[in-house]
Amino acid sequence: MVAVAVMLAGCSPRPHPAGANDPLEGVNRKVHALNKGIDTALVRPVAMGYGTVLPEPARDGVRNFALNISHPRFAVNYALQARPDKAMDTIWRFVLNSTLGIGGLFDVASRLGMPAADETDFGETLYRWGVGEGPYVEVPLFGPRTGRAAVGLVADVFTDPFFWVLNSPESYAPTGARGLGVIDARYRFRNIIDDVLYNSADSYARARIVYLQQRRFELGGPQSQSYLGPDGSPEDQNGNEVTDPLFDPYAE
């Protein structure tokens, strides 16, 4: 798995920190059309129904449950990232919310003031191991990813302890819960997602630029941390996408 990721990152040119590295655009656009169709026909209607039928406290329960069941996977990734503090926080939170929080329906840990357990994934683990971002890809059903995050998506099947300890059919519970989490998120962020998919001139390009900026920010990546100046930043009048967080439009 790691070898694949390294190869993936190695065989593609290191992306310009400012723009999208998208050599697969032709295929990606087809997958985008497919994903958009699935959203229109299935995900969006289900999410809107979910949001209409369930009151907010119930939706909070769904979200808490879906998030809680992912905590063992977060903890494994934190351990792989050599961040024992975060791993321990995550485990404690899981233990507390699974017991006092009745199987994770209630986020007791947050109310008790425990440190926030942030989501992480094997894509972030790879990033911390120094693997490059790789080309931009749209993954069927899952949407925009960096090549690195797409590899992480597959690897996270195996970083989830539930995968190893549960037998079928219980082993499907975490996946089912994640599916519910997706529906909840599709409802909660419906304005932003609708805006990207249905109210933009080119939903593919918009999804790509929004995802890449957000993901790099999440990882605190080279972009967020190295603070390129105007010289290292994209020349905004030369057709490059300006995603350098410290882009300076006056420097021209």
Next chain:
Amino acid sequence: MATKSQTRSSTRMPSDASRRNFLLLAGSGAFGLALRPGRAAALTNDEASRLITRLVADVNAIINSGKPQTAMFSDFEQVLWRYGDLPIIARATLGVPWRSINDQQRRAFTQSYAVYLSRKYGRRFSQFRGAQIQVTDTRPVNSFFEVSSIADVPGEGRYNVRWHVSDRGGSTKMFNIFVEGVNLIATERAEIGAMLDQRGGDVDRLIRDLRGAG
């Protein structure tokens, strides 16, 4: 003056600020930020921070004014002109085509773009009713200032919002906004670029259509 611009007036982050914010702040310290003293001499941390505080207060007043939507759009457009460096934002958004259009077209594009922005983002205002935005930190970066804030939106969660402020356009103005790392200029640049492509590169048509879009 140069040293004055470097003094930080950082307020404490809220204790439950997300890891992202913390990492960003910690990361920026660790990398020693390529501060270029001397270049941001005229503007101070406090001025940049005050500008954003006032901007946020004005936007909040519009959101909670209870006015009809069209009135909110025009109020918001005025706020954009007052606090934002629209000519600079418009130029950076349009990119390459900006070079080949004349001054009159540039002015027209800037005006249409302001109408477009105020409608597009003004339509989301109902979603932000009751939201709290708190300025948490201001620091000089390169030749401008970055004001960090946390937006607490009921029913959605907390967002990291950063504002870039400069006085190089003649007065102290905001020129870019980042929400969870997603910035206005880059995002709108992709959008406006796609709209221009759809119109065969005809900037005049884009200028006309922008007034009705968004």
